[in-house]
Amino acid sequence: MIEENQTITIKGTKDGLTLFIDDRGSFDHVLDELADKLSEYHPKKDEPVVPVTVKLGNRYINDRQKQQLHTLIGTHNRFTIDFFDSNVIHRDEALTWKEDSEVKVVNKIVRSGQVLENVGDLLLIGDVNPGGKVISTGNIFVMGNLLGIAHAGANDDRHAVIAASYMKPSQLRIADYISRAPDYESEGVYMECGLIDDDQDKIVIDRLQVLSQKRNDISGFERRMLNG
Known part of the structure; x- marks a missing residue:
């Protein structure tokens, strides 16, 4: 499955799906657009669960936003988020990395x-x-x-x-x-x-x-x- 527009790109790989989220749009817009895309997908109950890697670019999302994506992608779908990939980390994570x-x-x-x-x-x-x-x-x-x-x-x-x-x-x-x-x-x-x-x-x-x-x-x- 390959879909593209200005904000979201979804590509199929041998390991599942990769969801590219443009880091310039608002997070609320991302949720709305993603919901529209997923509404077109009607999985069968016996379909295997597909792992999804979410690539965020230079966008940082907090735990609440991650949970929103988990809920949106996983509810009524045969998808599950396997990994969030971002170029940006929280200050506390950066300090921990620096310390280590x-x-x-x-x-x-x-x-x-x-x-x-x-x-x-x-x-x-x-x-x-x-x-x-x-x-x-x-x-x-x-x-x-x-x-x-x-x-x-x-x-x-x-x-x-x-x-x-x-x-x-x-x-x-x-x-x-x-x-x-x-x-x-x-x-x-x-x-x-x-x-x-x-x-x-x-x-x-x-x-x-x-x-x-x-x-x-x-x-x-x-x-x-x-x-x-």
Whole structure:
């Protein structure tokens, strides 16, 4: 089904329907025009439910408007909205994305009994003493001695990594993986990182330089830090 006019375009794809909504018209006009288009469709009861992707362009819609579209498209039709695709996000969503994607720099020593928690990637300039704990939803980079506990990918990010100038932790944790006895000598190692090896299904310790090959999504700042 392909229909076009100034405000709405509906195109069929192999995955269902894509509904393009022009971002220049008012939302009320969009609802009226969409209602007119859908009134021409009379599905049979045994027809399969068709998923719909709604492309909004540079238009932002709130939860109430999303519910209006859900109701309009789904009522008396064999359609269901699968996804809203917009170039615009809410300020709170943007701030959350910014927080998650930034590298936060902290200059301190995490002493025994202390817990340092962070959202996004963490660069700690200082030591994590025995009994201290560092938790981050992203990667953890310790420019110092990691002697306590480090938990990266705390929101179940299995691609997170832990790196330290001197690594002799009491425990490493990435997502839900825990390494209490890492595979390195008991005296500790310098400039190493811990990451999940999918083949071995566990946390492994490797040279710091491997991160640029094994984790392509680390930022330019992190690459410069790791490569000196």
